[in-house]
Amino acid sequence: MKKKIPLLVLETLEKYVVLKGENFEVIEPDKFLVKVVDKDANSDFYFNIETYKMENGLKLLIDWKPGNKESVANNRRWIEVKQLDAFFNNWVTLLRGYDTVNSFFDDPILESFTEEYYAEFEIVDKDAETKSLNSKQILMLDEHLEFIENNIEKFKTEDNKERLNEIKQDIETLREKLTSKSKKWVIKNLSIIWAKITKQGTSFMKEFLNEAKKTAIKEGLKLMIEIGSNMIN
Numbered sequence: 001m002k003k004k005i006p007l008l009v010l011e012t013l014e015k016y017v018v019l020k021g022e023n024f025e026v027i028e029p030d031k032f033l034v035k036v037v038d039k040d041a042n043s044d045f046y047f048n049i050e051t052y053k054m055e056n057g058l059k060l061l062i063d064w065k066p067g068n069k070e071s072v073a074n075n076r077r078w079i080e081v082k083q084l085d086a087f088f089n090n091w092v093t094l095l096r097g098y099d100t101v102n103s104f105f106d107d108p109i110l111e112s113f114t115e116e117y118y119a120e121f122e123i124v125d126k127d128a129e130t131k132s133l134n135s136k137q138i139l140m141l142d143e144h145l146e147f148i149e150n151n152i153e154k155f156k157t158e159d160n161k162e163r164l165n166e167i168k169q170d171i172e173t174l175r176e177k178l179t180s181k182s183k184k185w186v187i188k189n190l191s192i193i194w195a196k197i198t199k200q201g202t203s204f205m206k207e208f209l210n211e212a213k214k215t216a217i218k219e220g221l222k223l224m225i226e227i228g229s230n231m232i233n
Helices: 007-017 081-100 108-119 135-155 161-177 183-199 202-208 211-221
Strands: 024-027 034-038 046-054 058-065 075-080
Touching: 007 034, 007 046, 007 058, 046 081, 058 081, 075 081, 108 183, 135 161, 135 183, 135 202, 135 211, 161 183, 183 202
Parallel strands: none
Antiparallel strands: 024 034, 034 046, 046 058, 058 075
8 A cells, every 4th residue: 555655645644653642642644634623532533644646746635623722623635745844733722722721621529530540550661552461461450340330230220320321432443443453542541430330429439430340451451551550458
């Protein structure tokens, strides 16, 4: 595939192959040249470099969402290659703005639990954002998620059914992506699921997140993820 694209284009976009960020993730581009998405699983924000043309120099067709601070709609346009970094950095600035602004849509309790669980998995290996878990870790974690998915129904009531359905959807998404996402992404999303379970009450914690279960998961992942001093003994 890459030998059907001019070397100048590949060289121009080479840095995006290994680009990392707290707010975004570079994923398989499919039919595009580059595809970058918001790390928030509930977001549909993206930055795509769709194609190129040689017309008085190299031009790139980009499509990004949100287009600006005034709209969540996408924008799509041809740009000169020298403009690419500016457009991309402006998009990243928008993501950071969404992640830092305070709003009534935020859930500080959920965020606190998520941060607590994520802190227990202090990832220090250099390839945490690019490499996946190994096969044994994936199977072990999938078994844990499957147990939650199969047993959480017995706690369902009219009051919590929507929240439990949301947890099950999160679990389904995580299980589907265990083999294709980075270690850091997996642990972040596992922490969110654990936080949502915790927020449902102590009965949920005792059933799905007791100390033995959590320690077993963290010890299993320790094969490739260095766990910090916050690990529960």
